[in-house]
Amino acid sequence: MRSAMGALLLLGTGCFADEVPLRFAVTDGWAMPMVQIDRGRPTQGILTDVMTSLATQVGMPAQFHVLARARLDSAMEQGEIDMRCYVSPDWVKDIEGDYLWSVPLFFQRDVLVGSPGAAAAITPSALTQQSIGTVLSYSYPTLQPLFDSGHLRRDDARSQDQVLAKLLARRYRYAVSNQWALDWFNQRHSADRQLRQVAVLQEQQLSCYVRNDPKIPAQRILRTLSNMKRSGEIDAIIQLYTGRNEGLRDGDASP
Structure with a gap:
């Protein structure tokens, strides 16, 4: 059922083949349930479904550009892509250009x-000097002071899924993940091989932003996203993949 929704939405954009596409950035470090990338193309996942549905509703074909995290800002500044989703304004505050933000x-x-068998709860600053599994080019504000001091060291992998796989293989004792990716990873393993959450590092609201360009119906895009959120469509897509209706928790994340 998960892949069926993505497949139908992708097929639904075929009728717009001759029209100007809405070009979305897809980070190659994402993992399921956010995005599954096959042969350089996203095929399913929460963000794939949301972005494809958005493009369909505004009458434009969705075009996905899979990029390394370090390339995203320059691609947006140079007009190679039109839109990014699942992002916080704090992550791109230094990017140049004219952009409009969606609601959270x-x-x-x-x-x-x-790793399996780890203590139920820990304080990161109390860890001994060691490497921590991280995604290449991702920032981790809560842990950055510990990285800067050398108390902890980054061990970067290309994607979130690779980070968790290396943790399961005990390449290091701890790693950073978002909750969705951790839950998805654990669903594929028996109880004795499931990874354990030991600390919450950060909670935040994430949005989409679009280039404010006359060639792009930016205001219509933002209105459509707002309607998708208000109608429950986005939360329904999240629940389809995660089994939980988290969506956005008012008052539970930093602005």
Whole structure:
């Protein structure tokens, strides 16, 4: 059922083949349930479904550009892509250009994860000097002071799924993940091999932003996203993949 929704939405954009596309950025570090990337193309996932539905509703074909995290800002500044989703204004405050932001659409919880059998709860600053599994080019504000001091060291992998796989293989004792990716990873393993959340690092609201360009129906895009959130469509997509209706928790994340 999960892949069926994505497949139908992707097929639904075929009738717009000759029209100007709405170009979305897809980070190659994302993992399911956010996005599944096959042969360089997103095929299913929460963000794939949301972005494809948005493009369909505004009457434009969705075009996905899979990029390394370090390339996203320059691609947006140079007009190679039109839109990014699942992002916080704090992550792109130094990017140049004229952009418009959507209402908050998603709720992200970043957690510190331990290998099977790890202690139920820890304080990151209390850890001994060691490497922590991280995604290449991702920032982790809560842990950054510990990285800067050398108390903890980053061990970067290309994607969130690779970070968790290395943790399960005990390449390190702890790693950082978002809650959705951790839950998805654990669904594929028996109880004795499931990774354990040991600390909540950060909670925040995430949105989409679009280039304010006359060639793009930016205001219509933002209105459509607002309607998708208000109608429950986005939360329904989240629940389809995660089994939980988290969506956005009022008062539970930093603005």
